Amino acid sequence: MADRYLRWTHTGPGRFLTRRLGLPRPEVLHRWSAERPTLEGGPLLHLSATATGGCDEKELREALEGCGLPVVRERTDGEGRVAAVLVDATALGTVAELSGVHASLHPLLRRLAPCGRVVLLGARPAPDDHHQAAAQQALEGFVRSLGKELGRGRTANLVRLAPPAGAESAASTLRFLLSPRSAFVSGQVIEVAADGTVPDPSDGSPAGSGEGSGRVRGSGTGTGTGEGRRVALVTGAARGIGEQIAGRLAREGAHVFCLDVEQAAADLTRVADRLGGTALPLDITAGDAGARIVEALPDGRLDVLVHNAGITRDRRLVNMAADRWADVLDVNLASVLRTTDHLLAAGALRGSRVVATASIAGIAGNVGQTNYAASKAGVIGFVRALAPRARAEHATTVNAVAPGFIETRMTAAVPFVIREAGRRMNSLSQGGQPLDVAETVAWLAEPASHAVNGQTVRVCGQSLLGA
Ligand code: NAD
Numbered sequence: 218m219a220d221r222y223l224r225w226t227h228t229g230p231g232r233f234l235t236r237r238l239g240l241p242r243p244e245v246l247h248r249w250s251a252e253r254p255t256l257e258g259g260p261l262l263h264l265s266a267t268a269t270g271g272c273d274e275k276e277l278r279e280a281l282e283g284c285g286l287p288v289v290r291e292r293t294d295g296e297g298r299v300a301a302v303l304v305d306a307t308a309l310g311t312v313a314e315l316s317g318v319h320a321s322l323h324p325l326l327r328r329l330a331p332c333g334r335v336v337l338l339g340a341r342p343a344p345d346d347h348h349q350a351a352a353q354q355a356l357e358g359f360v361r362s363l364g365k366e367l368g369r370g371r372t373a374n375l376v377r378l379a380p381p382a383g384a385e386s387a388a389s390t391l392r393f394l395l396s397p398r399s400a401f402v403s404g405q406v407i408e409v410a411a412d413g414t415v416p417d418p419s420d421g422s423p424a425g426s427g428e429g430s431g432r433v434r435g436s437g438t439g440t441g442t443g444e445g446r447r448v449a450l451v452t453g454a455a456r457g458i459g460e461q462i463a464g465r466l467a468r469e470g471a472h473v474f475c476l477d478v479e480q481a482a483a484d485l486t487r488v489a490d491r492l493g494g495t496a497l498p499l500d501i502t503a504g505d506a507g508a509r510i511v512e513a514l515p516d517g518r519l520d521v522l523v524h525n526a527g528i529t530r531d532r533r534l535v536n537m538a539a540d541r542w543a544d545v546l547d548v549n550l551a552s553v554l555r556t557t558d559h560l561l562a563a564g565a566l567r568g569s570r571v572v573a574t575a576s577i578a579g580i581a582g583n584v585g586q587t588n589y590a591a592s593k594a595g596v597i598g599f600v601r602a603l604a605p606r607a608r609a610e611h612a613t614t615v616n617a618v619a620p621g622f623i624e625t626r627m628t629a630a631v632p633f634v635i636r637e638a639g640r641r642m643n644s645l646s647q648g649g650q651p652l653d654v655a656e657t658v659a660w661l662a663e664p665a666s667h668a669v670n671g672q673t674v675r676v677c678g679q680s681l682l683g684a
Contacts, residue, residue, distance in 0.1 A: 220624065220640065223647055243646040244370030246400040247332040249656060255285035256397060258330025259298040263290050263305070266317035270308025272338060272384040277305065280388035284395040293324045301334040301395050306356055307378055309339070310349045318359060332370040335363060336394050338387070341379040341408065353377070357406050364404035364679045365644050372403035372644075372679075379410035386411035386668035393660040401621075401653035403644055404679035411668040412608060448519055449662070450474040450510060452501050452556075453526030455481035457625040458574070458651040460488050462523055465655035466662065467492040471521065474513065476501065501526050501552045507559025518565050521662045524553045524573040524596075529627065531585040542588045549592035554599060561611060568612045570662040573600055574654075575619040575673055581683025593619070597673045604671030614670040616661045621677025622648045643678035 225231040226242045235242045247253065261284060265271050281288050286300055304321045322335065329335070339356045342349040356375055364373040374394050376387050384391075387409045393399050394407075449466045453459035454475035463473045473494035477485045482498045489496035497513055499506055511517050528548045530541035553573055560566050578586050579593025600617045607613040622628060622639040628648065631639065640648040657676045660666060 389665035449521035461651035645678035
């Protein structure tokens, strides 16, 4: 949906009036495109918050190379714009050392290009070190505040490494955060926790190697999926966010099974045909949905499973009939558990990536959405609890995205005033696009994201709701 206000603020009169009246002037966000695949405006500065310690230099340099930007080490002086700043604060162990974070970033912020990035690398503290815990937790408040201060489409995020994870484990996450693909992700704390000891049952390689879900498939004979392509399934793929997720996974070469209800069959076929995928008209709440999915898959396995289908049936609880409650809980939550359980038990998820869709409503709550918020909070609980077991037993990761205000048919139906408030109440002063959610899902679905597990990542432009 068009954000007319955003467009108006970039006209002559719009610029004049927003300045005079002190109105928000949202930046036109730089999103990934084939023409503009990397951040722009200058190099990536790689700094250390502490004089000694920190990530392995070589590993971090290799991880940063994937961002496609020239990397400049330890230079806070100089002039000219910078596209991004990465501060390695993993060795931070005391409150006094926090001054290194200030010293690193303070001189640079005025030079950060529009739509630039600040990423801090922190560490999960040792359980018996309350000094390190204080210093590392301080980074969380710091990043969340900085995200609110930066403006002009710039974002700030914290990546927390849990030993033994090193920079190599964080490579896919850094590539994502330090790119235009993360345009609507800000104020997030993402934990990276490699577990190199878990074998991948599918091919015997360590889960921590990241090779598990990138393996070459069988010939796909008779399925049309083609040799070597990853196989993905996206529920609710006929339109909106699901359509974009399917498109994004197809862009990386996956064969995508697009699932949606029978009533959406025409749209679903259009999407699947356009992507060279397979349409799977099916109600995800059907008792045999899991079995029918397995039946439809070439060699009965999936590399990527995206639970995206979702519905709202809003009413205040006092006016909410039992069927409105039951339908929302069934589509948004119970079917996610049923399908995942079935696919795990059938061995269809091995070395795979499961991404579920929560919502900031599940974190902050919303008037008229007790059913929806309960279902989405349930998704977060599901992901957190299943993730360690899915990794240990199936070398599979389980994560969630929690979209904020995204410009879709769902939010177009919201009354104007509430819609405008929802759009502007975040650090980027605008709604996100379905592509923003799709990019985040695609990062979590990468084989290289093997060390990201049990996380719920908000795609909300750092919404004030539930912040
Ligand atoms: P949408 O209504 O545009 O699309 C949802 C799709 O799910 C539709 O194609 C629908 O037919 C399908 N679906 C519904 N019930 C189904 C069932 N039983 N079986 C199979 N498919 C079914 O919604 P959207 O805005 O694209 O949202 C996608 C997901 O993102 C949902 O889970 C939603 O709760 C979540 N979300 C959206 C926003 C937003 O701002 N749009 C914010 C937070 C979370």
